[in-house]
Amino acid sequence: MNNAKYNVRTTFYLPKPMLKKILAVDDDLYILDALTELLKYSGYDIYTTPNGDEVFNKIDEHVPDLILLDVMLSGFDGREICKALKTNTKTKNIPVIMISATPNISDSVKHSGANDYIAKPFDISALLDKIEKQLPAA
Secondary structure (H helix, E strand, O other), rough: OOOOOOOOOOOOOOOOOOOOOOEEEOOOOOHHHHHHHHHOOOOOEEEOOOOHHHEEEEHHHOOOOOEEEOEEEEEEEHHHHHHHHOOOOOOOOOOOEEEEOOOOHHHHHHHOOOOOOEOOOOHHHHHHHHHHOOOOOO
């Protein structure tokens, strides 16, 4: 019988924390680029689309934890998209923050079912605060 001691090394690999996924929908590509850089830098996984008709396809590809949705999209009303999201059993619990440069629109945004609203141009800190407030705890 061999009395040699064995050195057994056990390595535990902790899973990487799952990044919160955000879908940003805005027909202004400059806004989408800025949101992409800001949110990636802030530790989020971000997906974007400039087209209102791609929202549900994007959600099917990557179910987001939160949606940033422009009110006025080319050919689409973001409030109507928000209503559709909030009446769909698959998406009704996803928080939606609506974004708009249109003044005095916050009442109609509330009626669409949006969880929150921020006006363009927005303060980066205010946007990040609103996102954190709406995201479920990790």
